[in-house]
Amino acid sequence: MVRSQAAETFLVLLAIAANKGLSVPLDNHEAWGYVDVRDGAHMFWWLYYADSPSAHYQDLPLVMWLQGGPGGSGSGFGNFEEIGPLNRDLEPRKTSWVQAASVLFVDNPVGTGFSYTDRPDGFATDVATVASDMLVLLEHFFRTKADFQNIPFYIFSESYGGKMAAAISLELTKAIAQGTVKCNFAGVALGDSWISPLDSVMTWGPYLYTTSLLDDYGLADVNNAAGAVKQAVEAQQFSKATELWSVTETVVEQNTNGVNFYNILTQEPDEKLTLSEGEDYIALQVRRHVHRLQGRSLSELMNGPIRKKLVIIPQNVTWGGQAEEVFSNMAGDFMKPVVDVVDQLLNAGVNVTIYNGQLDLIVDTMGQEMWVKRLKWKGLPSFNQLRWTPLDDPASPGITGAFYKGYKNFAFYWILKAGHMIPSDQGPMALQMLKMITQQN
Numbered sequence: 066m067v068r069s070q071a072a073e074t075f076l077v078l079l080a081i082a083a084n085k086g087l088s089v090p091l092d093n094h095e096a097w098g099y100v101d102v103r104d105g106a107h108m109f110w111w112l113y114y115a116d117s118p119s120a121h122y123q124d125l126p127l128v129m130w131l132q133g134g135p136g137g138s139g140s141g142f143g144n145f146e147e148i149g150p151l152n153r154d155l156e157p158r159k160t161s162w163v164q165a166a167s168v169l170f171v172d173n174p175v176g177t178g179f180s181y182t183d184r185p186d187g188f189a190t191d192v193a194t195v196a197s198d199m200l201v202l203l204e205h206f207f208r209t210k211a212d213f214q215n216i217p218f219y220i221f222s223e224s225y226g227g228k229m230a231a232a233i234s235l236e237l238t239k240a241i242a243q244g245t246v247k248c249n250f251a252g253v254a255l256g257d258s259w260i261s262p263l264d265s266v267m268t269w270g271p272y273l274y275t276t277s278l279l280d281d282y283g284l285a286d287v288n289n290a291a292g293a294v295k296q297a298v299e300a301q302q303f304s305k306a307t308e309l310w311s312v313t314e315t316v317v318e319q320n321t322n323g324v325n326f327y328n329i330l331t332q333e334p335d336e337k338l339t340l341s342e343g344e345d346y347i348a349l350q351v352r353r354h355v356h357r358l359q360g361r362s363l364s365e366l367m368n369g370p371i372r373k374k375l376v377i378i379p380q381n382v383t384w385g386g387q388a389e390e391v392f393s394n395m396a397g398d399f400m401k402p403v404v405d406v407v408d409q410l411l412n413a414g415v416n417v418t419i420y421n422g423q424l425d426l427i428v429d430t431m432g433q434e435m436w437v438k439r440l441k442w443k444g445l446p447s448f449n450q451l452r453w454t455p456l457d458d459p460a461s462p463g464i465t466g467a468f469y470k471g472y473k474n475f476a477f478y479w480i481l482k483a484g485h486m487i488p489s490d491q492g493p494m495a496l497q498m499l500k501m502i503t504q505q506n
Contacts, residue, residue: 097375100205102198105183106175109378110202111140112210113150115167122167126217126251126503129169130162131233133224133259135195135395136388138178139170141367143223147488148495153363155370160492165500167213169206173199173229174395176387178367179378188387188394192403196232200240207248217251219503224428224485225399227258231406238413252416252474254502257428257485261402261436262306263298266291266313268431273321276329283320290316298400306400317426326427328484404436411442411475418476418502422483422490430479437477448472453479459493466494469501476502 097111115122130148132139145153148162149170162168172178174189175198182188189195207214220237222230234253240246259265270287273279279287290313297306317324325331367384378384410417419437421430438449451470458466458481468479478498483490 096210097377099377100202102175102201103187106187106198107181107183108175108198108202109140109172109179110206111144111170111375113163113168113170115165116150116163117165123212123216125505126166126219127169127213128162128166128219128221128499128503129171131171131173131220131222131226131230132177133222133226134177134388134392135174135225135229135399136177136385136391137224137226138172138367138385138388139226140172140178141363141371141384144170145363145366147223147486153366155366158492160488160496162488162496162499165496165505166219166503167216171199171202173202174391176391176394177385178388179375179382179384181379181382181387185390188390190394191398192229192232192401195229196236199229199233200236200246203237203248204240204246207246211247214247215249217503218248219251220253221256221499222254222258223256223487225259227255227260228403230255230258231260231403231410234415235406235409235413238410238415250415252418252502253410254418254420255407256420256487257422257425258419258433259399259428260407261404261432262310262400263295263402264435265428265432266294266310268429268435269313269317269426272426272429272431273317273324273329278321278324278329280320286316286320287313294400303400304397307396310400324426325484327486328422328424328490329426330424331484402436404439408441411440411444414474416474416476418471418478420478420480420487420498422485422487423479423481424484424490427485442475444473444475448475453477456494456497458491459497466491467498 095111095113097109099107099109102108115125117125130139130143132143143149145151148168150158150161150163152158172180174195175182176188189198220230220234230253234250237246237250241248241250270279270284270291273287274284290309294306294309294313297303297309314326323332364385372378372384407417419433421428421433423430438445448470451472453468453470455465456467456469458464465481467481470477480487480491480494480498483494488495
């Protein structure tokens with residue numbers, strides 16, 4: 066089998082790490098490490114330097130990728146399933162984002178992926194702590210990797226990662242103004258993001274009904290369950306709202322015969338999950354939304370060859386071993402919206418991009434558009450007056466792959482034929498979007 070240069074480099078580095086005990090790979094290919102963001106809280110990061118035949122990494126942007134969950138691992142799922150140089154089988158990915166940018170994967174919140182905490186009270190319980198932890202990591206990263214301080218830096222995210230990205234971006238903007246973090250922050254991109262959870266839940270029924278996945282009875286059932294979530298959110302009972310969100314997902318599955326929340330055109334036999342004996346709804350949601358990011362083959366890869374390559378992973382740390390605790394500790398914050406944070410970013414002049422997959426259910430586009438239309442940003446009326454522009458699918462010239470519109474520092478991409486994980490479903494279109502956002506021709 067003929068291997069790509071990326072695959073050959075990976076194997077060489079793996080051999081070096083395993084045989085010589087090195088914790089840092091060859092310069093200008095990759096780097097990784099841990100940052101102690103709080104006492105007993107250790108956050109793992111993994112950097113791929115841009116690998117472009119036409120440009121040096123210093124002439125290309127730096128992108129930090131934040132996974133969802135909370136509890137999903139960027140170093141694992143985002144890297145090997147979505148945008149990294151190699152796929153889960155260690156074969157080259159043609160649509161890797163590393164060809165257009167240096168990519169920094171961070172396993173956050175603490176306890177996600179290879180990140181870990183030494184004690185039970187070390188987990189984050191809200192996005193404020195998540196943002197605070199990330200600021201510690203970013204200060205360390207840009208101080209020790211000073212060659213990245215002037216390179217345009219973007220935060221890209223997916224799912225719950227978008228909620229964290231919004232909060233992190235706001236704190237980063239403040240830190241840069243105060244001089245505590247030195248970097249060239251160029252913008253944040255929120256992909257299928259959990260910015261306004263209630264808007265997502267309240268549009269599940271209408272979306273499924275218009276796509277022929279619910280009948281009248283099912284629509285009533287889903288709307289009733291969603292209404293209970295709304296009551297809890299409006300009463301500021303956010304832990305209860307998280308449980309009722311789980312109940313609503315069960316109602317959706319029962320009425321659609323197990324629709325896949327991440328792509329409505331797919332259905333898997335194990336999608337119809339029910340409570341096990343002695344299990345609560347939070348544990349059920351961990352199975353639904355965290356375990357799917359830690360499939361058996363990916364776990365074997367991360368806890369096998371990748372662990373050996375990285376060398377620095379403590380012996381008592383298992384990739385994904387604390388993911389359930391990450392999710393359960395964030396349950397009280399899960400259903401809280403951060404629309405006001407997006408407003409603050411826009412008003413501060415930060416470049417904000419929304420992108421969403423047409424076939425996503427859990428964060429459907431209908432719900433995204435609802436909260437966008439409630440923004441208080443003064444540019445919103447002008448944005449709303451614009452018509453969108455069709456974008457050709459790079460893999461199928463002449464066929465529309467997405468729609469786009471933007472005004473000043475706000476943009477929206479509607480990605481067609483994609484579900485929740487856009488880079489996995491529509492890799493070429495996602496790569497083109499990256500280049501457009503980072504202003505590459």
